[in-house]
Amino acid sequence: MKWQVDMKVKDYIRNWSDQEIHTEYKGVTANIKIKDNNCKLELEGEENVKIVFQLLWELLFLYDGYFYEPISYEIDGVKMECKELITLPFYKTDKMWYCSELLGRAQRDLSSEVLEKYDKFRNTGISDKKMTKSVVNAFYYLNSENYGKINVNHRLSLLLNIADGFIINTYKETNNVKGSYDIFFKKIVNSQKLQQGISLLGIDGEKYKRLLSQERHTFDHYIYSKNSLAALIHDSEDKITDYANWYFVYVLELVIRVNFLKVSGVVLNQEAVDYALESINDWIIYENNLDKDCITHRYQMAQELKRMGITMK
Numbered sequence: 001m002k003w004q005v006d007m008k009v010k011d012y013i014r015n016w017s018d019q020e021i022h023t024e025y026k027g028v029t030a031n032i033k034i035k036d037n038n039c040k041l042e043l044e045g046e047e048n049v050k051i052v053f054q055l056l057w058e059l060l061f062l063y064d065g066y067f068y069e070p071i072s073y074e075i076d077g078v079k080m081e082c083k084e085l086i087t088l089p090f091y092k093t094d095k096m097w098y099c100s101e102l103l104g105r106a107q108r109d110l111s112s113e114v115l116e117k118y119d120k121f122r123n124t125g126i127s128d129k130k131m132t133k134s135v136v137n138a139f140y141y142l143n144s145e146n147y148g149k150i151n152v153n154h155r156l157s158l159l160l161n162i163a164d165g166f167i168i169n170t171y172k173e174t175n176n177v178k179g180s181y182d183i184f185f186k187k188i189v190n191s192q193k194l195q196q197g198i199s200l201l202g203i204d205g206e207k208y209k210r211l212l213s214q215e216r217h218t219f220d221h222y223i224y225s226k227n228s229l230a231a232l233i234h235d236s237e238d239k240i241t242d243y244a245n246w247y248f249v250y251v252l253e254l255v256i257r258v259n260f261l262k263v264s265g266v267v268l269n270q271e272a273v274d275y276a277l278e279s280i281n282d283w284i285i286y287e288n289n290l291d292k293d294c295i296t297h298r299y300q301m302a303q304e305l306k307r308m309g310i311t312m313k
Contacts, residue, residue, distance in 0.1 A: 002076055003049050005085070007039040007068035010098050013297070019106045025115040028052040032110070039068050055115055057091070058122070059264070061140070062257045063108045065100020066093040090140035094148035101276035103257060109266050118264035124169070135165040139256055152245045153230060157219035159252040160212055166256070170263055177213040185209070188258050189277050190270075194251065197281035200290065201247060202238045212248065240288045250280045 009017065014036065021032040028045030030052060041056065043049050061067050067090075070082040086092060125133035139162050141147060142155065160177075167180040185191070195205030203211070214228040225231060229248070233241050254276050261268060275296060282299035285292050286306070294303045305311070 001045060001047075001049050003041070003043040003053060004072075004074045005041045005043075005053070005070055006072040007041065008071050009034060009037050009039050009064075009068055010066070011037055012102060016102055016105050019104070019108060021108065021110050023056075023110045023112060023115065025052050025055070025112050025119075030056060030110075032056070051119075052115070053085075054087075055119055055122075056110060058140070059110055059114070059118055059261075060108065061093070062261050062264075063104035064102055065253075065257065066097045066143070067091050088137075088140075089146050090137070090144040092145045093143055094145045096148065097143050097253075100253070101272075101279050103261065103268055103272050103276060105269055105272045107269065114265050118260075121170075121260070121263050130169050131165060132169040135162055135169060136260070138162050138165075139260075143253070152249065153219055156229075156245055156249050156252070157216060159249060159256070160216040161220070162256060163252060164216070166259060170259075177216055178209050181209045181212060184259065185255060188255050188262070188273075189251075190274050193274060193277050193281065197247065197251075197277070197284065200240070200281065200284045200288075201244045202236065202241050203232065203244060208248075240284070243284055243287065247280065247284060250283070251277070254280070 017034060018036070019032075019034045021030075021034075023030050023032075026045070026048040028043055028048050031040075031042045033040045039060075041053065043053055045052070057067060069092075070085050073080045073082050073085060121132060122136045123133055124130045138158065142158055142162070147155070163184045164177055164180045167183050171183055185194075194208075198205040198208050210227060211229045211232065214225040215230060217223055218225050218228040218230055229244060233244055254273075258268065258273060279296040279299065282294040282296045282303075284290070285294055286299050286303055289306075294300045
């Protein structure tokens, strides 16, 4: 059986995005060519082709931040309907996540070893006395079209639950939520850059884990906490603090992607991870017209134009 799938890829810096990959898993060979705005996948095998396709599609999401959009699909030369590939609603990403930064930088590791580890990780479920599969699916659903309009507080609460669930099911059960977040963030993103971004919001950069743990309790159990992020935003007179919810949503989305790749055996270029975080920090600087220079390409250009009185859409 031979599958050919053409997929639409967002416009991005070419030498960071373009890549050719050959891999094999479960008796299926796969050739992937990402070039400009297109990704061509050719898979061939007697069985397991659909399984391997979905694993590759999901790993590409983790690297790029969204599910590539199928535009044509053939099996053994017979044209099929692309909608048949959307076997689960989360395979259609909400457009807001198309702004996510690449983590692979033309070095997306889709080796047999990574596929095997990711397969085991994402499919460990109730029969294994674990809830990892539910954690992974919840993350993809949260980034899907179906969840595009949910309240930001609810979105943040769900991401915090996913982060806690990931640690409990992958590493160990901690005594408290903050303990889970200590492990979740450890050696994943540059703590200094993260604290710098949080400080832009007028928040103590060293106390964010406590804020987030209290935030989760507040919206999971509807118990007011003066130490929650919601209370801090409500009580603050500084308008920039209103951006805090979305800042942490973007940061958590990034850290979850990195953690999922890491547990799958992927070693990411730290420069690419730092850049993704710096892009979130630049978003705060740009949107609030702070007297700081943006350092990532997109926001550098947007900031320069804005200073000339031209606003990018």
